[in-house]
Amino acid sequence: MKNRTIIITGASTGIGKETAKYFLDKGYNLVMNSSNEENLKDTYKAFGSPSNAICFAGDVSKPETGKQLAALALEKFGRIDVLINNAGVFSPKPFLEVTKSDLECFWKINLLGTYFTSQAVIPQMVKQQGGSVINIGTVLVDHAIGGFPATAPLTSKGAIHALTRQLAAEFGKDNIKVNTIAPGIIRSPLQGKMGIEDVDSLSGLHLLNRIGEAQEVAEAAHYLATSDFVTGETINVAGGHTIGHSI
Known part of the structure; x- marks a missing residue:
């Protein structure tokens, strides 16, 4: 895999950081990539400042960020084989309290970031006649929880699930695979940002009676990145969250 190149957005913390290290x-x-330059530099240093990695801080909701990521990959490594659209935000808020600015925030970072970065990278994959785009959604698109109101972020994540299928259809002829990973509750800084002090207390939402680890998402991403006959799919990494619950 030494000649393969991957772009990962939101790579400075949580799932993105673990996935970057895995690859x-x-x-x-x-x-x-990360929007937080300081965190990104710290993560790069934590990895040992490897020569086969480069960083670019930027807001993926802006089309120029995706273009710069693609240009950097080609300048430094000569090709783009995998894109993981991991950058995103998520927090609950009751539907009747959601404002226009709330919706714009989630749609800009989650959907536009995924859309524009893919738009910047796919032309090179078409040229190469092959590649893999992996989007990060959520199991909550297919399994809503009444006690966890999250219509604002879920509309953006649901759009990502739909975008995945359409891109898979449009670019299958070019041997470009496009899939979504839908995580359940994964141990990451995200839970703390949402005010969840004991994330393990939510284990019962999964049939396996535990929460997921970021490496398990990274393993799924690696499977999709190397699979030649899987496209347009949503892979749940959720311990059975969408299937049922233990009582």
Whole structure:
């Protein structure tokens, strides 16, 4: 895999950070993105400042960020094999309290970020006649929870699920695979940002009676990145969250 190149957005913390480390360990060339430049530099240093990784801080909701990520990948490594659209925001808020600015925030970062970065990268994959785009959604698109009101972020994530299927249809002829990973509750800084002090207390939402680890999402991403006959799919990494619950 030493000649394969991956771009990961939102790579400075949580699932993105763990996934970046996982692919580095597999020998991939890596282009890391985050909107937080300080966190991104800290993560790069924590990885040992590898020569086969480069960083670019930027807001993925702006089309120029995706273009710069693609340009950097080609300048440094000569190709783009995998894109993981991981950058995103998520927080609950009752439907009747959601404002226009709330919706715009989630749609800009989650949907527009995924849309524009894919738009910047796919032309090179078409040229190469192959590639893999992996989007990050959520199991809550298919399994809503009444006690966890999240219509604002879920509308943006649901749009990502739909975008995945359409892109898979449009670019299948070019041997470009497009899939979604829908995580359940994964141990990451996100829970703390949402005010969840004991994330393990939510284990019962999963049939396996535990929450997921970021590496398990990274493993699923690696499977999709290397699979030649899976496209247009949503892979739930959720311990049975969408299937049922233990009582």
